[in-house]
Amino acid sequence: MARGVSSSRDAVTGGSGGRVAGLLAELEPLGELVTDPDVLASYSHDQTGPGMVEAGRPAALVRPRHTAEVQAAVRAAARHGVPIVPRGAGSGLSGGANAVDDCLVICTERMGELVDLDPASLYARVQPGLINAELGKAAAAHGLRYAPDPASFEFSTLGGNVATNAGGLCCVKYGVTRDSLLGLEVVLADGTAVRVGRRTRKGVVGYDLTALFCGSEGTLGIVTEATLRLMPEPPPLATLAASFPSLGSAGAAVARISAATTPAVLELMDRTTVAAVEAMAPQGLDESVDVLVFGCSDAPGGAALVEVERMAALCEAAGATLAATTDEAAEGRMLMSARRLAYPALERLGATMLDDVCVPLGTIPALLEGVEAIADRSRLTIGTFGHAGDGNMHPTIVYDAADQGEVERARSAFAAIVCLALELGGTVSGEHGVGSLKRPFLDDELGSSRPLQRAIKAALDPAGVMNPGKAI
């Protein structure tokens, strides 16, 4: 350990060297300070595609077990002016947990306790390092569930889910992380621990600081405990898969379904993605298929099949060539298999830049048409799939990472897609966060609220020590 410290000390130079050395000397007696460069490297970035965002070299890593240890680390870093980068499992996709040079990484992976689960009052209190799926299992033992289901639910932490306001497939019916978040304990930039929010289902006392911290990507404080709302386990799903000959007809189907029903899942994938899936694992789809739409219902009282049949009728009225429904679980998984393969099938084709934009529902066809035009112009494959019922799409740019010209075209296409989403009245990130990846587009989206956003940051973290260069 001591050798690790000195090697890190050697690595830092200039003005930050003394600050870092002071911090390390102070943190070392607290135990388990990590300065081994190889270990640090693995804690220096999230899962954003290679080369898409920078990751700096941290000076040290701590993995506290308790709030008090988080406070001690934050206080020490603040005292020495060393920037702090908080992280959970590092499963983010926008560089939000990427290190900056000479920072202290505070990883919550050892704070994985389920503090309390109250099945009568339908909430759980968790440490931030608990994995989303672990809470799901604990809730299921009481016939309950924790609704938010980011694709990373089997390995992402609940603290990370809160910090990014993570989404997922079931948001369309059950909302994003914020909608299941009742209260928080947060360690602020000065090391103070505060509790915000509540454990009741409703409450209007004080400003909604819980929502303010949710999605703030560690730039306002570090979540050390979350109180999360639990729900009844939903009835079994019935499933719909429908094929469309055009973007317009698929867009109309999504709009009609959204205006008339409450799907538990409403997904879409475009022809580029369909072709990639066919090439990887043939689904028997013919070439006329332009768009696939997937829907699920978890309507109670035995009505789930009735509901997906209603969605199927809306698809057919909008021009679907085929609409299959089932309430059998195995058949439902089969109908959804193409959707599950969407990203793996595109990843097979090369390096990928996974975008995450969200537009008003009525503009989904315009977004998809625009993305096709960008793909043509860029001479790149761009497959789009995503959460159609929320307007939250993941155009995925495939490129050859070894071809610098192609990398440049991919970057330009990425920016063009983000700008298109803004033009359509949308947002540059529906669920992955700004991190460092989307910061160049931040000002365009925030517009007149920029000074206010900065005033909040300045009020809570005047020295700018918390996750600098991210989110805001």
Next chain:
Amino acid sequence: MARGVSSSRDAVTGGSGGRVAGLLAELEPLGELVTDPDVLASYSHDQTGPGMVEAGRPAALVRPRHTAEVQAAVRAAARHGVPIVPRGAGSGLSGGANAVDDCLVICTERMGELVDLDPASLYARVQPGLINAELGKAAAAHGLRYAPDPASFEFSTLGGNVATNAGGLCCVKYGVTRDSLLGLEVVLADGTAVRVGRRTRKGVVGYDLTALFCGSEGTLGIVTEATLRLMPEPPPLATLAASFPSLGSAGAAVARISAATTPAVLELMDRTTVAAVEAMAPQGLDESVDVLVFGCSDAPGGAALVEVERMAALCEAAGATLAATTDEAAEGRMLMSARRLAYPALERLGATMLDDVCVPLGTIPALLEGVEAIADRSRLTIGTFGHAGDGNMHPTIVYDAADQGEVERARSAFAAIVCLALELGGTVSGEHGVGSLKRPFLDDELGSSRPLQRAIKAALDPAGVMNPGKAI
């Protein structure tokens, strides 16, 4: 008008006199400045029970039609150091819109336009003075609805709903105002107009300032436009009414229903309220009835009746003496009539103090038992009813406003109920807001987050000009 101005000028004295005179001189050319004391008196308070909170004497009232007029009024007031009290319809129940002496009241009642309704993207943009029910009508023309349904929905404004984060009966399934709020335009304390939020269903860019303004009771700025989410009109309701011999059995039924189903409505009223309703409009309930529970389902696919029958079975398993269900609209209204009469029946008995606390679901029986003990101790009638599925209860204290001793006992009982809710892990206001009524209890609830709450206020309104003495 000029006489109104001078009479108001005469009324103000001391240090604030010059400031107010300066403000009036500046605002007068803008037109329609109201200084008539009788008119001002009617704009000086909300609907909080008489004598429960103070209301000051405003210096003037403006009723702008556009954002620019709100900005002009705010800038003028800020320049002269005159406090601003924003208001909509004044239907609040916690003094949040009550005037302070020598303030400028800015009432949004003339900003009642539906700016835009996009049925394809399922949102509406509204001016703040639009009545909740008017948006409901406009949405219904497209087969859509705006979900939040405070009891005041036929006369309260959407700006007021946003400012208080208003609740209602359908929150238990569809959430509070914040859950249907996508974005805002707000005029800040310095007169700047900013847009926050978005019109997409999801979005994680920037701090969630939309949630921060929602429920801030006009202390951070004045809402001049709101973008609100619309939903499909739900299927017809089926209804359940069940009677229980004890608080414990009714509480168990609420817990079981909440853990297993998704009611669209889940309400409760205690024996004091039942007796008041029987005395006003006999429902044929026998004396053994201790608690009534009401539930509704709007499950799709014809399953609503199945769902309320499931709730009825859960009630019976928990000890209900009777559980009636129906999916006929007229019969459903009959089953719910006792609930609708709850507050009118209690109001007939004397002056009322309507409380609004919210506790974790599992503690509802403890809350109701505690309220009964407080009623006994205070020698007062206290009837409790409310949104059981959210744990949000309205203990209603009946007293003789002419009997000073009784008024004092009523105040003490009110405070005891609020403290009991806090002891049970609850909040002092589930949906009515802090206003000025609940401020004495604010610090107990906010605890360690008090400095943070104040830091937010200081960052957004450093001079403290926006609705001083409210909410925070």
